[in-house]
Amino acid sequence: MSNYLYPGIYIEEIRGPQQISGVGTSTTAFVGWTERGPDEPTLIDSWNAFLAKFGNFTWGYNVPFAVYNFFAEGGAYAYVVRAKASDGLAAATVVHAPLQFTASSPGLWGNDLAIAIENYPWEDTPSTTLTPTFGVRVLYSAAKVDQDDSKKTVLERLITRYIKNNNLDSAKITRTVDYYVIEEFPGLTIKDLKKGANGQPSSLEAKINGQSLFIRVTVNAETPPAPTALAPALLVTGADSTSGTPVDYQDALARLDPITDASLLVMPDTGMLDDLKTQQATIQQGINYCEGRTPCDMFMIADAPFWLDPPTLRSFKRGEPITPPGATAAIDLENALNSDRGAIYYPWIDFFNASTARSITIPPAGAIAGTYAETDSRVGVFKAPAGIRDGRLSSAVSLTALVTEKAQGILNPDGINAIRSLPTYGIVTYGARTLSTDPSLIYISVRRLLTYIEMSLYRGLQWVVFEPNDQKLWGTVRRDVTVFLTQVWTAGGLFGAKDSDAFEVKVDASNNPPATRNQGLLYIDIKVAPVRPAEFVVLRIQQQTLPSA
Template sequence: MAQVSYPGVYIVEKASGVRTITGVATSIAAFVGYTRKGVPDKAVAITSFADFERSYGGLDRDSPLSYAVRQFFMNGGTQALIVRVAINHATASWVLEDGTPDDVLDVTAASPGTWGNGLRLTVQHTGVRNPDADFNLVVSQLQPDGTTLVPVETHRNLTLDPNSPQYAEAVINNASALVRVTRHAGLVFAEAGLAVSTAIAFPLAPTNNTIGGTLDGTTPFLLTLADSPWNNIGELVTAATDAITAAGLGAQLQASETGADGGAGNGHLTLESLTAGESSSVMIAGGSFGGLSATIHMGLANGGREFTGAAEHRPDVVSNVVPSSPGADGTRGGATNLVGNELAKTGIYALLDVDLFNILSIPETFDMTTGQVAGVIPPATALCELRRAFYIVDAPAGLALATIGGWANGASQSRNAATYFPPVRIVDPLDGLRPRAMAPSGTLAGIYARTDATRGVWKAPAGTDATLNGVLDLALPVNDLENGQINPLGVNVLRSFPAYGRVAWGARTMKGADAQADEYKYIPIRRLALFIEESLYRGTQWVVFEPNDEPLWAQIRLNVGAFMNGLFRQGAFQGITPQEAFFVKCDKETTTQADRNLGIVNIQVGFAPLKPAEFVVITIQQIAGDLQ
């Protein structure tokens, strides 16, 4: 209601109550298994096989996952998530030292693997903003010829001051795709932003108040500091500044810093022997010394922008340093590693951190025994049921036509899973283009994605349109009679037909055996239900905490009904009219007063799914002719 105060016309905008429900993606495929490189136990999104090559090393003979991802994109996939699972891997690392030498910076490759062994590090002190405190770090990559180095990253004007915007850890760890750095634990910070090799204990009352220094690297001088004891680093800097002024050395120190030719000099001032027998010194270095604290940007007067010991503890100049500890690719883990730990979010449980995935593929089960596979399939199907995803199960390679049906019925009874037989054979670029038998899940995941994009998630990913791209042959030819033996057991067959080539010739879930008569026996019906569930789950979050009465129920019916009607118009349901295809019910019958008292609103959504025409029966009959 507008606030009315004067005669006239008032305009009031009122919300329509329409909240559009957007359908979620249906073909984001998650692949779990071993790769040659990449961050372990973390789901990373990619959108092409080129992304996979850059981040995970491309095809690898020991990585069934790499071939599955290639097949996925070759068959129409567009979005994938990769979870690398490897054991006994190691990360290439370096330790950079200062001139003392003391360890000052720990550097590691961005992810484990032998790929990091080809990285080289270079530290530069010239060409930086502040030659006495800053440094550049150059990361180079050794080329395949074993001799050529190509600079890939250059991080400029770095400092070890954590209060600086050019702090090495912050700059490199946020900008670099190749390395990660941490300041070595040996550095001790006495005050915020003030670093020394050994902490200074204040108040400081040295027995020797003199400061030894050089004007140009060769001419020595001596200053005597007064007003000790000093209670903090600020008082120490003030005493040093007063001593420079009293000795009349400000101009000389400034000239020393500038250099005879107007360029940068090498003058510096070292606070040494502040306590008897103290071996650790405090280095004050930087620009001119006209006013020590302000001019060289050090100390409390400048908020610790640079810190005592900056020049001492920055990495010393080195060129193309090889890793001190080499990286290792690691090896495949077993079933336990693939499954991982739910609390630690390793293995398949790394997908718990992902907002959405629709298809799960674990190609390594193809190379396992039936006993090992039995440790992978139950937790994988449970995860898919939790996240409303669909698991394409790769059966062990040793199963034959006579045993695949019994294995499938014992392996899983999940509506959110399907298995295919026989394995596919592809041309292997790493083996002289010879055929290689491999798990079919990557190929089928691509077909799912292609079918979703061209026809919709309600269309069975099977038939003559579901051609297996990139598949040279099938590991075992299957005829009609053999197909008829395992299809009623819920095993989907891959067939080869003249003219059409290799195709997917089945669309049943692992709950799809005829004997079970499950309402979700078909893959498209189950995946359509998962799509509707996830879309409505996300699209009705606005309902929470709204007043639970007829105006809310009417809005729910309007918005959910509009979403379902949109699917009907696309051909997702049976029926000629919307009333025959779906219903949305939310009123006082579904939500009783008792429910309202408990804060519950009940929404009932029903739909008439399109069942695939799995069996086509053509009846042919002769016409007797005209008997008249």
């Protein structure tokens, strides 16, 4: 109490109700390999911010594609956690004269690339007015493409799809070997080899490294080399690499621990693994991380394996022994994917890369995280991010598999969300289920709404700790929680004609008797009735015979 010592007017501020604010729900953490960048989780707000810190698109690793499509679909903020490539996983490299060519990412896949320098020395005698040009071609073995798919790795299947989707031409670079030209950089001159001031990249480096999906190049000279240094040659890579898990997720996920404002988790490289058992274990690793966080505030969006069909994918989710298409032996999986802290989507999508004017096949989780974020912002976390409007994937141009109603009938009961191409409406996510077998938590919107309420109350009621545990505190807490839940109900997140139908808040002597209070405990019991999506719309039409006049 203040001491009033002299006549006059005194001003006192009285603390009002402690408003509970809703937490953010759409900031996404992307975990995986990037070609450069800081080790600590880094918050970005655009694709250009990612480019500046972490580098461009690379073949074989999907974080750049996931982030690009996240922002393209309406995402606003994301954390990027750069994971290390597994031990022994190196990038294929070859040196030709002053040029060093390196695969854009580590892994055995780079050993199948080849580089050709075209039109050097010049086919025509250089004139005094024209500067002769040469080109760099990135090649891929036609024999690899022609192999049966069952004998290919995931990356070999993807590069085959890349070649066929974009109608790329093959070329006989040597007398006996055919290659597909998967990238081409023509119109280069000797001046493009010269480094810029203060060691800035040459024009050739800037062009290829800024556009190529498959290679990076370094000019190992400050001045242009003599023309004879670029004689025609076929450059074949040869890295001493080992196979295995491409990314060390354990360390990267641990670095996410201090981040408190990320709600979604995407690990877009899980689908690049050839071993289905390791793929399933890696997805489970991400789900386990979400379940083990304190408080439990994250939800994982996972990608189905690229090359499984619906029946085999269902077995993958159930943890049953499966025989992949084209294989002869079954694979024993150890565990089912069963959690309300994650969702999985099938199939993969093709998106159009405007910088190269070609389509690329990528896992869908990054784009889907963008639809989560956009729907949260426009409607609310209680709205299922699916359907012809909220599930529309504007960045997708095609799908790797056509999901029919019959195929979705196989997937949906097991919580595998289908991405479908619907006439008139385009490509949309047409599933809204978690991986859980608990009937009360099978819907993504219900799980995420409960998390939103829990985290908002968790952070909004921190002031209650160490307050006197009496009727005054109980009344204040009841009032503040009721105000917050009323806002959720009014917005459409809770079901009920009136607020008493939608939620109940209990904090009084009945759930806080003396024995409880003597232990320093305060129980706040809350019941809510989440809205659920109308997943099955049944039109019941009956023929009626009208009475005669």
